[in-house]
Amino acid sequence: MNSRLFAWELRHLRSDLTAWLLGGLLVVMTLFAVANGAHHLRLQHEAVADSLALADKRIADAKALAQKLDAEKREESPSRDPRFAQGFAHFHLQSYATKPPLGLSVLTKGQSDLYPNANLVALSSRDFSVRGEGVDNPQRLLLGHFDAAFVVVYLLPLLLIALSYNVLSGERERGTLPLLLLQHQSPAPLVARRCLVAGLFSFGLLALLLVAGLYATGSLASAEVGRLVAWLGVAFAYGAFWLALAVFVTSRGGSSATNAVVLASAWLLVTIVAPAVINVIAKRVYPAPSRMDFIVAQRAATDEISHRRSALLAAYFEDHPELAPEAAKRNAPDPQVVAQMSYQETERRLAPIRARFAEQLARQQALIEQLRFVSPALLAQTAFNDLTGTGLASYETYRTQIGAHHDALRAYFQPKILAKEKFAKYDEVPRFAFVDEPTHAVLARAAWPLGALLAISALIVVRSIRSLRRSSPALA
Numbered sequence: 001m002n003s004r005l006f007a008w009e010l011r012h013l014r015s016d017l018t019a020w021l022l023g024g025l026l027v028v029m030t031l032f033a034v035a036n037g038a039h040h041l042r043l044q045h046e047a048v049a050d051s052l053a054l055a056d057k058r059i060a061d062a063k064a065l066a067q068k069l070d071a072e073k074r075e076e077s078p079s080r081d082p083r084f085a086q087g088f089a090h091f092h093l094q095s096y097a098t099k100p101p102l103g104l105s106v107l108t109k110g111q112s113d114l115y116p117n118a119n120l121v122a123l124s125s126r127d128f129s130v131r132g133e134g135v136d137n138p139q140r141l142l143l144g145h146f147d148a149a150f151v152v153v154y155l156l157p158l159l160l161i162a163l164s165y166n167v168l169s170g171e172r173e174r175g176t177l178p179l180l181l182l183q184h185q186s187p188a189p190l191v192a193r194r195c196l197v198a199g200l201f202s203f204g205l206l207a208l209l210l211v212a213g214l215y216a217t218g219s220l221a222s223a224e225v226g227r228l229v230a231w232l233g234v235a236f237a238y239g240a241f242w243l244a245l246a247v248f249v250t251s252r253g254g255s256s257a258t259n260a261v262v263l264a265s266a267w268l269l270v271t272i273v274a275p276a277v278i279n280v281i282a283k284r285v286y287p288a289p290s291r292m293d294f295i296v297a298q299r300a301a302t303d304e305i306s307h308r309r310s311a312l313l314a315a316y317f318e319d320h321p322e323l324a325p326e327a328a329k330r331n332a333p334d335p336q337v338v339a340q341m342s343y344q345e346t347e348r349r350l351a352p353i354r355a356r357f358a359e360q361l362a363r364q365q366a367l368i369e370q371l372r373f374v375s376p377a378l379l380a381q382t383a384f385n386d387l388t389g390t391g392l393a394s395y396e397t398y399r400t401q402i403g404a405h406h407d408a409l410r411a412y413f414q415p416k417i418l419a420k421e422k423f424a425k426y427d428e429v430p431r432f433a434f435v436d437e438p439t440h441a442v443l444a445r446a447a448w449p450l451g452a453l454l455a456i457s458a459l460i461v462v463r464s465i466r467s468l469r470r471s472s473p474a475l476a
Helices: 003-014 017-072 085-092 138-143 148-164 169-174 177-181 188-216 225-251 256-285 291-307 309-319 321-328 335-374 376-387 392-418 439-470
Strands: 095-098 118-121 131-133
Touching: 003 188, 017 085, 017 095, 017 118, 017 148, 017 188, 085 392, 095 392, 118 392, 148 188, 148 225, 148 256, 148 376, 169 256, 188 225, 188 439, 225 256, 225 376, 225 439, 256 335, 256 376, 335 376, 376 392, 376 439
Parallel strands: none
Antiparallel strands: 095 118, 118 131
């Protein structure tokens, strides 16, 4: 490309008031988005730190109380006595499963506003034991969060459209297109040069702002280079799609007003309509079981356990004969035996419903994964979520590990509680440690939307160049 012509395009862009106004708007919106993301990240770190500090404090308080009771030679109710496994596990223990946020989540909040990063895990039935800490304001959830991913997915296309919708039609309407075409046999180089300048201006400014924002918020040091580069690559590929689409619309020879309307309609279709339709299709094709059915099943299981307690206890003692002699000496069943039996029976009855619910959600997600290629906006957003650890895959990994931690707690304490053991090994209680997905797995998953966006853009550009070459006399 002729360097003089390229320099002339840069001077032309620099003298364009619209470019300055749009660039200023991009600066304000991007900096605000990064600041908003940094605030959300700080709240997540505080929730995780507070949860872990509270768990440590509860253990320290239990130790102190046990020492005090020993010193005073005082007895306490077994259900509250920290010297017994039953009292410590059910009254003093607060075990938290925490998911430390990644530094790069400053750019994309993803699902982190719906799924808390700190969950309290108790020994009771799993559906009642896991409770989220730090759930966000419902009104904020309704309105949604404003982050850097939002700027890229929704606002960057508008900036690119505003800078490129009339790259050819504007010259034709001003009567200067024939003079420009004297330098080339087709308008393709002119369109390519102007779109390239618009893209470099937009992408360069955006990348500079994002890196500066990460540095200013202290998140750049903890951000993985591979994920950051991939995030910026997806943003570039998504912007390239919109520039390619603008070139294609321009190549059709319409007026500036027509081009603007067509591109604005495409923006509405790609960013708003298509994702909503895909979501509706997934829910219609694979509807999730009613949440009310799950609640009714919980109540039915509880009622049946109460009515059939004797039969269920007999079955329980068959599975645990070592407990039967102790229970037979009592006029009433041991409350702890009843509780453990109730937990197990409730989970057994709810397992099929829980499995159907998880299966339908997995089918919905699989269908969305297939249909997302229809919407470049959905492609970009899912890639942003994955790369920042705020996507469904990351939180599904987190929920799976929470379930494993719950099982570990139950397996550790249940034999001790039923045997009415004394307890003093507070530091040996299983603790939760989140293990995130390997970076290479995340990058491999993000490569699909990145490659799809680049491929779509390349196909559109090839089709546009052919159209421009064939129609150059008419455009002039």
